Amino acid sequence: MARMKFLCDADRCIECNACVTACKNEHEVPWGINRRRVVTLNDGLPGERSVSMACMHCTDAPCASVCPVDCFYTTDDAVVLHNKDTCIGCGYCSYACPFGAPQYPQTANFGTRGKMDKCTYCSGGPEPDMSQAEYVKYGSNRLAEGKLPLCAEMCSTKALLAGDGDIIADIYRERVVTRGYGSGAWGWRTAYGETVAV
Amino acid sequence: MRYLSQFMIALAVLVFVGQANAQVNPTERAVTEESMFEALGTDTNAVAGRVSIPDSNAANLIKPDNKSWAAFQVGTVQTLSVIAVVGMVGLLALFYMFRGRIKVDSGMSGLKILRFGAIDRFAHWTLASTFIILALTGLNLIIGTSVILPLLGENAFGALTSLGKIAHNYLAWPFMVALALIFVLWVIDNIPDKVDVEWLKQGGGIFKKGVHPPAKKFNAGQKVIFWAVIIGGAGLSFTGVMLLFPGVAGAAADWQLYQTIHALIAAGLSAIIIAHIYIGSVGMEGAFDAMGSGEVDVNWAKEHHGLWVEQEKAKSSKDSALSTPAE
Numbered sequence: 362m363a364r365m366k367f368l369c370d371a372d373r374c375i376e377c378n379a380c381v382t383a384c385k386n387e388h389e390v391p392w393g394i395n396r397r398r399v400v401t402l403n404d405g406l407p408g409e410r411s412v413s414m415a416c417m418h419c420t421d422a423p424c425a426s427v428c429p430v431d432c433f434y435t436t437d438d439a440v441v442l443h444n445k446d447t448c449i450g451c452g453y454c455s456y457a458c459p460f461g462a463p464q465y466p467q468t469a470n471f472g473t474r475g476k477m478d479k480c481t482y483c484s485g486g487p488e489p490d491m492s493q494a495e496y497v498k499y500g501s502n503r504l505a506e507g508k509l510p511l512c513a514e515m516c517s518t519k520a521l522l523a524g525d526g527d528i529i530a531d532i533y534r535e536r537v538v539t540r541g542y543g544s545g546a547w548g549w550r551t552a553y554g555e556t557v558a559v
Numbered sequence: 560m561r562y563l564s565q566f567m568i569a570l571a572v573l574v575f576v577g578q579a580n581a582q583v584n585p586t587e588r589a590v591t592e593e594s595m596f597e598a599l600g601t602d603t604n605a606v607a608g609r610v611s612i613p614d615s616n617a618a619n620l621i622k623p624d625n626k627s628w629a630a631f632q633v634g635t636v637q638t639l640s641v642i643a644v645v646g647m648v649g650l651l652a653l654f655y656m657f658r659g660r661i662k663v664d665s666g667m668s669g670l671k672i673l674r675f676g677a678i679d680r681f682a683h684w685t686l687a688s689t690f691i692i693l694a695l696t697g698l699n700l701i702i703g704t705s706v707i708l709p710l711l712g713e714n715a716f717g718a719l720t721s722l723g724k725i726a727h728n729y730l731a732w733p734f735m736v737a738l739a740l741i742f743v744l745w746v747i748d749n750i751p752d753k754v755d756v757e758w759l760k761q762g763g764g765i766f767k768k769g770v771h772p773p774a775k776k777f778n779a780g781q782k783v784i785f786w787a788v789i790i791g792g793a794g795l796s797f798t799g800v801m802l803l804f805p806g807v808a809g810a811a812a813d814w815q816l817y818q819t820i821h822a823l824i825a826a827g828l829s830a831i832i833i834a835h836i837y838i839g840s841v842g843m844e845g846a847f848d849a850m851g852s853g854e855v856d857v858n859w860a861k862e863h864h865g866l867w868v869e870q871e872k873a874k875s876s877k878d879s880a881l882s883t884p885a886e
Contacts, residue, residue, distance in 0.1 A: 372589070378611060395612055400620040402608035408589040412608075414620055423629035429700040430717045431708055447717030449724050451700065452805065456815050457629035459622045545592035551623045556592070 363525035364439040365482055366553070367513065368533055369413045371544045373520035376401055376411035380512035380521055384415070387483070387511045388500025394464040396480040397512055410544050413512070413521050416441065416462035416480035417552035424454035424463060438504065440482040445498050448476045459551045482523075483510040530557045592621075599623070603812075616810050628815040636822045640701045643826040647833045651842075661843040663859045664769055671854040672871060679744055680853055686737035686788075689730045694829045696723035701822065731799050738792040745785060748776040754866065755779035776867045784835050791828040795821060 376399050384390065384397045397415035418441045425433035425441065432447035433454075443454075454477060455463040465474035485502035488495035495502060503511060513523035522529040530546070537543035537559045546557040598605035606621040675683070699707065699720060708716045757772055758779040764770035765780075772778075777785065798821040801808035808814060839846050845859035860868045 381612075393614075395614070395617060398610055398612060398617050400608040400610055400618060402590045402595070402606075402620065404609040410590045412620055423626045426633050427629045429703060430720050431704045431713065432717065444713070444717075447713055449717065449721045451724060452814070453632070453818070456811055456818065457625050457632070459625045461617055461619055461622070461811075542589065543591075544589055547592050548621055550592070550596070551621055551626070 364527070365418060365524065366439075366526035366529060366549075367415065367417060367482075367510075368522045368529045368546050368549070368557070370520045370522065370533060370536065371402075371410040371412045371547060372540070372542065373518040374399070374411040374413055375518055375520070377517060380413050380516055383511045383515050384480070387503075388481075390478070390500065391466055394466065394478050396462075396464065396478070398461075412547045413516075414460055414548065415512070416458075416482070417460050417548050418480075418482055419459075419552040420554065423457040423459070427453045427457045429453060434487070436484065438482075438484070440484050440504070442481055442484065442486055442499075443477065443479070444487050445476040445478075446487075450474045450476055452477075460548060480510075483508070526553070533557050534559050595621075596623075619811075622811065625811065625815070628819070631819065632822075636819065636826075637701055639823065640698060640826040640829075643830040644698065644833065647830040651834060651837045655837075655842070658766065660841065661765070661838075663845050663856065664771075664862060665858045667845070667856050668858040670857040672857050672860050672868065673853060674849045674855045674860070675853045677853070680850055682737050682740040682744060683850055685733055686741055686792075689734035689737065690832065692726055692730050693734060694825065694832070696727040697822075697825050698829070699723050728803060731796070731803070734792070735796045738789070738796065741785075742789050745777070746789075749782045749785040751779070751782060755782060771862045771865070773865045774863065774867065775870070776864060778864065784831060787828060787831050791824050791831075794824045795828070798824070 378399050381395060381397050381399060385395075388396070390396060397413060399411050399413045401409060401411045403409045418439060420439070422433060422435070422441045424443075425431075425435075428443075429451060430447050430449055432444045433441060434444070435441055450465065452463075452465070452474060455461075455465070462479045464478045466476070466478065467474050481499050481502075482504065483501065484504035485491070485495040486499035488498065490505035491502050503509065508514065510523045513521045522532060533543070533546060534557055537557075543559060549556045592606075595606045603622075603624065604619070607619045610617045700723075703716065703720060707719070711719065752775075754773060754775060755778070758774055761770055761772040763778060763780050764772055798817040801817045802814065802821060805814055808817060839850065845856050846863075848855045848859075857868070
């Protein structure tokens with residue numbers, strides 16, 4: 362089985378935000394929820410870089426460890442998913458996540474934030490694959506259709522890579538060797554305890 | 560005219576030089592994750608930038624520290640909560656085996672004296688009932704997955720915990736009102752004084768039969784519970800309100816801090832309250848009446864709150880002296 366990962370090549374990302382838009386459109390994500398976002402570092406300075414970030418589907422995910430109702434599970438593809446029927450919207454996963462992935466339909470007060478929503482790596486939730494119930498709660502299930510996450514698939518500069526961790530690490534390593542520089546596999550050290558050594 | 564042309568030439572040279580300098584090497588000074596992590600040691604916001612969405616918290620790209628909160632939450636907080644609750648129950652069980660039920664040495668007199676009026680008892684039981692539900696629903700968030708989840712299964716446990724969260728959020732408010740009421744009603748009798756020193760020296764007479772150090776309306780042990788409830792309750796209320804209004808509280812780092820303080824105070828206060836419940840019910844004969852009917856046996860009162868009984872007697876004799884017409 363593949364160990365699915367995201368890798369954003371910050372030296373290629375042009376901050377077009379198409380990954381963000383594609384994600385919102387593919388999954389009909391409601392207003393205010395951003396499963397993916399693009400963060401620009403050193404904005405306006407020499408060496409500026411943009412990184413597209415979403416749930417990194419961590420190894421030993423901290424969100425899953427703090428969840429008081431244990432609603433998270435890891436699929437055979439090592440994708441971290443959660444069950445919205447069990448989720449109580451307590452917000453602990455958002456405290457624990459190093460990547461700011463968990464989102465809530467309301468940023469409202471008084472504990473009425475609603476069920477948590479996050480990147481599903483385009484692979485839905487616990488409902489039957491590609492069912493309507495799954496689509497309403499989690500969005501489309503592209504993995505079940507044999508496709509990779511849309512954000513990475515339609516990235517115009519191929520900055521955002523999705524797929525088996527070893528394969529995308531090889532692609533990134535080859536790029537770095539060819540062009541002579543690379544700003545690193547953002548988030549890999551925090552999510553998987555390893556990084557792409559070049 | 561000549562000056563102007565010289566100026567134009569100078570300007571053209573400047574622009575050319577500027578363009579030459581603008582040919583920067585893309586790798587030079589490029590931001591790498593490595594360098595960002597190095598900077599994290601001094602600046603916790605080092606791996607943050609700019610986003611084009613309104614949520615400014617989204618500008619934080621990576622917050623590795625969040626993982627340490629997660630580890631603390633499932634490690635230390637869980638362990639301390641279990642130790643606090645199970646440890647206190649164990650200690651009380653040992654105490655019960657060693658000391659047994661504390662009896663009224665001089666036996667029940669059958670005469671009653673009013674200790675707590677209706678308003679006192681109303682405030683106490685509002686605080687007590689809300690606290691018990693808050694403590695249980697809170698404890699469920701900490702250890703529910705390992706204790707109750709295997710019994711109920713994911714769906715039922717999720718539904719139960721969801722209800723628990725709603726109860727926790729809404730019962731917090733009557734808890735806070737009752738806490739304020741308790742403070743106003745009882746603070747005057749809970750200010751520490753010299754009598755408490757003597758009471759503490761004799762260990763409150765808890766460990767020996769027939770030892771009854773003098774005490775006013777509240778003895779030193781009760782004062783400790785009072786201040787633990789007031790200070791702990793205030794801490795729980797403040798951090799709890801912050802957790803209910805995350806927008807007011809700030810960002811993830813603040814929520815983590817408030818959650819940690821909230822959980823640790825709750826563990827400590829739960830242990831204290833378990834001891835309080837014990838001594839007010841099975842642990843001591845005649846004690847429950849104070850909060851039950853509000854009237855306690857005079858002999859119980861004399862043994863445990865001797866100075867208070869004398870005060871009450873002096874008051875009532877003064878009252879009756881006033882009401883008795885002079886002959």
